[in-house]
Amino acid sequence: xxxxxxxxxxxxxxxxxxxxxxxxxxxxxxxxxxxxxxxxxxxxxxxxxxxxxxxxxxxxxxxxxxxxxxxxxxxxxxxxxxxxxxxxxxxxxxxxxxxxxxxxxxxxxxxxxxxxxxxxxxxxxxxxxxxxxxxxxxxxxxxxxxxxxxxxxxxxxxxxxxxxxxxx
Amino acid sequence: xxxxxxxxxxxxxxxxxxxxxxxxxxxxxxxxxxxxxxxxxxxxxxxxxxxxxxxxxxxxxxxxxxxxxxxxxxxxxxxxxxxxxxxxxxxxxxxxxxxxxxxxxxxxxxxxxxxxxxxxxxxxxxxxxxxxxxxxxxxxxxxxxxxxxxxxxxxxxxxxxxxxxxxxxxxxxxxxxxxxxxxxxxxxxxxxxxxxxxxxxxxxxxxxxxxxxxxxxxxxxxxxxxxxxxxxxxxxxxxxxxxxxxxxxxxxxxxxxxxxxxxxxxxxxxxxxxxxxxxxxxxxxxxxxxxxxxxxxxxxxxxxxxxxxxxxxxxxxxxxxxxxxxxxxxxxxxxxxxxxxxxxxxxxxxxxxxxxxxxxxxxxxxxxxxxxxxxxxxxxxxxxxxxxxxxxxxxxxxxxxxxxxxxxxxxxxxxxxxxxxxxxxxxxxxxxxxxxxxxxxxxxxxxxxxxxxxxxxxxxxxxxxxxxxxxxxxxxxxxxxxxxxxxxxxxxxxxxxxxxxxxxxxxxxxxxxxxxxxxxxxxxxxxxxxxxxxxxxxxxxxxxxxxxxxxxxxxxxxxxxxxxxxxxxxxxxxxxxxxxxxxxxxxxxxxxxxxxxxxxxxxxxxxxxxxxxxxxxxxxxxxxxxxxxxxxxxxxxxxxxxxxxxxxxxxxxxxxxxxxxxxxxxxxxxxxxxxxxxxxxxxxxxxxxxxxxxxxxxxxxxxxxxxxxxxxxxxxxxxxxxxxxxxxxxxxxxxxxxxxxxxxxxxxxxxxxxxxxxxxxxxxx
Numbered sequence: 001x002x003x004x005x006x007x008x009x010x011x012x013x014x015x016x017x018x019x020x021x022x023x024x025x026x027x028x029x030x031x032x033x034x035x036x037x038x039x040x041x042x043x044x045x046x047x048x049x050x051x052x053x054x055x056x057x058x059x060x061x062x063x064x065x066x067x068x069x070x071x072x073x074x075x076x077x078x079x080x081x082x083x084x085x086x087x088x089x090x091x092x093x094x095x096x097x098x099x100x101x102x103x104x105x106x107x108x109x110x111x112x113x114x115x116x117x118x119x120x121x122x123x124x125x126x127x128x129x130x131x132x133x134x135x136x137x138x139x140x141x142x143x144x145x146x147x148x149x150x151x152x153x154x155x156x157x158x159x160x161x162x163x164x165x166x167x168x
Numbered sequence: 169x170x171x172x173x174x175x176x177x178x179x180x181x182x183x184x185x186x187x188x189x190x191x192x193x194x195x196x197x198x199x200x201x202x203x204x205x206x207x208x209x210x211x212x213x214x215x216x217x218x219x220x221x222x223x224x225x226x227x228x229x230x231x232x233x234x235x236x237x238x239x240x241x242x243x244x245x246x247x248x249x250x251x252x253x254x255x256x257x258x259x260x261x262x263x264x265x266x267x268x269x270x271x272x273x274x275x276x277x278x279x280x281x282x283x284x285x286x287x288x289x290x291x292x293x294x295x296x297x298x299x300x301x302x303x304x305x306x307x308x309x310x311x312x313x314x315x316x317x318x319x320x321x322x323x324x325x326x327x328x329x330x331x332x333x334x335x336x337x338x339x340x341x342x343x344x345x346x347x348x349x350x351x352x353x354x355x356x357x358x359x360x361x362x363x364x365x366x367x368x369x370x371x372x373x374x375x376x377x378x379x380x381x382x383x384x385x386x387x388x389x390x391x392x393x394x395x396x397x398x399x400x401x402x403x404x405x406x407x408x409x410x411x412x413x414x415x416x417x418x419x420x421x422x423x424x425x426x427x428x429x430x431x432x433x434x435x436x437x438x439x440x441x442x443x444x445x446x447x448x449x450x451x452x453x454x455x456x457x458x459x460x461x462x463x464x465x466x467x468x469x470x471x472x473x474x475x476x477x478x479x480x481x482x483x484x485x486x487x488x489x490x491x492x493x494x495x496x497x498x499x500x501x502x503x504x505x506x507x508x509x510x511x512x513x514x515x516x517x518x519x520x521x522x523x524x525x526x527x528x529x530x531x532x533x534x535x536x537x538x539x540x541x542x543x544x545x546x547x548x549x550x551x552x553x554x555x556x557x558x559x560x561x562x563x564x565x566x567x568x569x570x571x572x573x574x575x576x577x578x579x580x581x582x583x584x585x586x587x588x589x590x591x592x593x594x595x596x597x598x599x600x601x602x603x604x605x606x607x608x609x610x611x612x613x614x615x616x617x618x619x620x621x622x623x624x625x626x627x628x629x630x631x632x633x634x635x636x637x638x639x640x641x642x643x644x645x646x647x648x649x650x651x652x653x654x655x656x657x658x659x660x661x662x663x664x665x666x667x668x669x670x671x672x673x674x675x676x677x678x679x680x681x682x683x684x685x686x687x688x689x690x691x692x693x694x695x696x697x698x699x700x701x702x703x704x705x706x707x708x709x710x711x712x713x714x715x716x717x718x719x720x721x722x723x724x725x726x727x728x729x730x731x732x733x734x735x736x737x738x739x740x741x742x743x744x745x746x747x748x749x750x751x752x753x754x755x756x757x758x759x760x761x762x763x764x765x766x767x768x769x770x771x772x773x774x775x776x777x778x779x780x781x782x783x784x785x786x787x788x789x790x791x792x793x794x795x796x797x798x799x800x801x802x803x804x805x806x807x808x809x810x811x812x813x814x815x816x817x818x819x820x821x822x823x824x825x826x827x828x829x830x831x832x833x834x835x836x837x838x839x840x841x842x843x844x845x846x847x848x849x850x851x852x853x854x855x856x857x858x859x860x861x862x863x864x865x866x867x868x869x870x871x872x873x874x875x876x877x878x879x880x881x882x883x884x885x886x887x888x889x890x891x892x893x894x895x896x897x898x899x900x901x902x903x904x905x906x907x908x909x910x911x912x913x914x915x916x917x918x919x920x921x922x923x924x925x926x927x928x929x930x931x932x933x
Contacts, residue, residue: 004401030350045902046792047794047843047895047902047903047904047905048840048841049882049886049889049892049905050839050840050841050889050890050891050892050915051889051890051915052886052889052893054517058903059882059883059886059895059903060903061901061902062898064550064551064896064897066880066881066897066903067883068881068882068883068886074816076770089788097883097884097885098883099883099885127271149689151883
C-alpha cells in the first residue's frame with residue numbers, strides 16, 4: 001500500500017517546483033507542495049493520545065518512528081466521516097517535524113504553474129482561510145493550496161493545543 | 169632499502185610495524201609514569217621495547233629507527249644501572265623517541281623505508297647521546313630555570329623535530345577536544361591546589377597538563393596560546409621547585425590565564441585564529457609573578473641590586489636593554505645571560521615538542537566518534553528490537569509447533585538485547601565532567617560573593633546520556649548560582665544563626681525509579697514563603713492572598729519568568745531569568761523538578777531526568793480496546809477487588825482497601841476517554857502503584873503480560889501529555905502509550921473534576 005514518492009531531495013528542487021499533491025476532502029480538491037511530502041500510506045490503526053485536540057487523532061508507527069496524525073477534516077471543522085479503504089495518510093515533513101495528515105482520498109500530483117495561482121481570498125467570515133496559500137486553477141477545477149506551516153504551527157493550532165491541555 | 173621487496177618481506181615488515189605500534193601504545197603511559205616513580209619493572213619493560221625494536225629494525229635495515237632505538241636503549245641502560253640519575257627531561261626524551269618511532273613506523277608502513285625520517289632521527293639521537301655523554305643540566309638547577317623566563321617573551325619557533333605536517337580539519341577538531349580536556353584538568357588541579365597549597369602532587373599535575381597543552385599548541389602553530397601557556401608553565405615550574413612568587417597564591421592569576429586559553433581555544437573551534445586579546449599584558453602579569461627571580465639572576469651576574477629593582481619597575485622593555493641604558497650592566501654580562509637564556513630555551517623547545525603528541529596517561533583507550541553516527545547506530549538498534557519482536561511474535565506463526573525456530577529466536581533475542589544494552593552504554597557518560605566544571609563556578613562565585621562554601625560531589629560516576637548532560641549544564645549553573653547567591657548566608661549571618669560559617673552545597677547524582685536524579689542541596693536560609701507570595705501577588709501571578717496554595721505550588725512560583733525575590737540584581741543572579749531557563753531546559757528532556765525547602769535550614773532541588781531511549785520493563789494492561797504499558801518498577805501488586813474492599817466517600821472518591829491501607833482509585837479508562845469492559849471495580853483489576861511516597865490503585869480490565877519496551881518519545885509536535893511519559897512500538901507494529909505514574913493522579917483528578925462538572929450541569933438542566 002505504501003507508495004514512496006522519494007522526491008525529497010535537494011537535487012530534485014527544480015523538478016518539484018510548482019508540483020502539488022492533490023487530495024479530496026469533503027468534495028473539495030486540496031493541494032500541498034510536493035516538497036513537503038514524504039510518503040503516502042493507507043489508513044492504519046492509530047493509537048489515541050489523551051488530552052489532545054480533536055483533530056490530533058493520535059500516533060502511528062511509521063517504520064519505527066512514532067508520528068502524530070492530524071485529521072484534516074477535523075482541523076477544518078468539517079463533519080467527520082468514517083475511514084474507508086480510500087482514506088490515506090499523507091506523511092509530510094515540515095521543519096523536521098513529521099506529521100501524518102488523514103485525508104479522504106489522494107488524487108494525483110498536479111502541475112500548477114505560478115501564473116495559475118490566485119492569492120487566497122480574504123473573507124473575514126471564515127478564519128480557516130489563514131491556512132490557504134492560494135487558489136490553484138487547473139482546467140476548470142479549483143484546487144485549494146494549503147500552507148503546511150500554518151496548518152501545523154499556526155497560532156490557532158498552538159492555542160488549541162494549549163487550551164486543551166489546560167482546561168481538561 | 170633500494171632492493172625489491174617480495175610479499176614475504178612486506179608481511180614481515182607489516183607485522184613488525186603493528187607489533188611495535190602496540191608496544192609503544194602500551195609503554196607511553198609507562199614512560200610518563202617513570203617520571204613519577206622509577207619502578208625497575210617499568211624501566212625494564214621500556215628497555216625491552218627499545219631493545220626489541222632495535223633488533224627488528226636492524227634486521228629489516230631501517231637504519232634511522234635502529235639508531236634512535238639504540239641511543240634510547242643506551243641511555244636507559246645507564247639509568248637502570250644508576251650511572252645517570254633519571255631526570256624529567258630524560259622522560260621527555262623517551263617520549264620523543266616514542267613519538268619518533270611512531271612517525272617512523274608510519275613512514276615504514278607507507279613506503280617500507282624510514283629514509284625520510286633522516287633529519288628527525290639525527291635530532292633525537294643527538295639529544296639522546298647528549299644525555300648519555302654529559303648528564304644534562306638539571307631542570308631543578310635554579311639558574312637555568314630562571315633563564316627560562318625571558319624565553320617566553322621571545323616567540324619560540326616550533327622546533328623542527330617533526331616533518332612538516334598538513335593540519336586537517338579533523339586534526340583541528342581533535343586538537344580542540346583534547347586541549348579542552350587538558351585545560352579542564354588543569355583547572356581542576358588548580359582549584360584543588362588553591363585549597364591545599366601544600367599538595368605538591370597537584371601542582372605537578374597542573375604542570376603536566378599545561379605542558380601538554382603548550383606542546384599541542386606549538387605543534388599546530390597557535391602562537392598566542394603557546395606563548396601564554398608557556399608563561400603559565402614557567403610560573404608553575406617556579407612553584408614546583410619551591411621558589412617564592414611575587415604573590416603568595418597565584419591561583420587567581422592562573423585561573424584567569426586558563427580562561428584566556430579556553431577563549432583562544434573557542435576561537436579555534438569556531439574556525440578562527442587563536443587570537444587572545446591583550447595577550448602581552450597578560451603575559452606581563454604572569455611574568456610579574458616571577459619578576460623578583462629575574463632580578464636575582466642578573467644580580468648573580470654582578471648587577472647592582474638597586475638598579476635591578478628599578479628595572480623591574482620598567483618591565484615593558486627587555487630587562488637587559490634597560491640595565492645597559494642605566495649603565496648598571498655591561499654588554500658582556502647581558503650577552504652572557506642571553507646566551508644562557510638561549511640555551512635553556514632550546515632545551516625547553518626540545519622538551520616541549522615531543523610530549524605534544526603523547527597523551528595524558530590513560531588506562532583505558534578511547535576512540536572519538538561523531539555523535540551523529542552513534543545516534544544512527546542506536547536508532548537502528550532500536551528499530552531492530554522492534555523488528556525482532558515483530559518477527560518472533562509474528563501472527564503467521566501462531567499455533568505452529570516450531571521447535572528449532574524457537575531456539576533460534578531465543579538466541580537472537582539474547583543477542584539483540586546485549587547489543588541494545590551495549591549501544592545504550594556507549595552514549596552514557598559519567599556526570600563527573602559536568603560536576604567538576606561546577607567546582608570552578610562555585611569557587612568563583614563564592615569568592616565574588618564573599619561566602620565560604622564547601623561543595624560536595626556525590627555519585628560522580630553516575631552515567632547519563634550525553635545530550636542530557638548538555639541540556640542540564642545550564643540549569644545546574646543557574647541553580648548553583650542561586651544556592652550560592654540567595655540560599656547561602658554570609659559567614660557572619662551564619663554564625664549569628666548558630667551554623668558553621670562555611671556553607672555546604674551538595675551536588676549529587678543517582679539512579680532512582682528508572683530516572684536519574686540530580687540533586688542540589690544547600691544548608692542556607694531556605695525559600696521564604698512570605699516573600700515569594702508577596703512577590704507573586706505583586707506580579708499578578710496568583711489570585712487572592714495565596715493562602716489556599718500548597719507548599720509545592722508556592723515553591724513552583726519561583727520558576728515563573730522574571731520572578732526574583734532578590735532585593736538587588738547582582739552580577740551573579742537576581743534578574744529572574746535563571747529558574748525559567750532551568751524549567752525550560754528540563755521540559756525539553758521531559759525532566760521534572762521537585763523543590764523542598766525549610767526556612768532557615770536549606771533548600772533541596774531535585775532534577776528528575778528520564779534516561780533517554782531506555783528500555784523499561786513494562787506491564788501491558790488493557791482497558792476496553794486500548795493497551796497501555798505501566799512501568800513494572802512502580803507496580804507493587806495487582807489484585808481483583810471484592811465489593812467490600814471498596815469505599816466511596818461522599819465526594820465520590822473511591823478508595824480501595826489493601827490490607828490495612830486505603831488507596832485512592834484511578835480509573836485508566838477515564839484518563840484515556842475509553843469505554844471499559846465494565847465500569848464495576850470488582851469486574852476488573854486494581855494495580856497498586858507507588859510513586860515516591862504516595863500510592864494509588866489503577867483500575868484496568870486486564871493484565872496482558874510483561875515485556876521489555878523501548879521508550880520512544882511522543883512527537884515534539886504533540887508535546888508533553890499529562891499521564892503519559894512516552895510510547896513504545898509493539899510486536900504487531902502498533903503503538904502503545906507508556907503511562908507516567910507520577911502525573912497519572914494529577915491527570916485523573918483534573919479529568920474527574922471535569923466529568924463531575926459536566927454531571928452537575930447535566931443534572932441542573
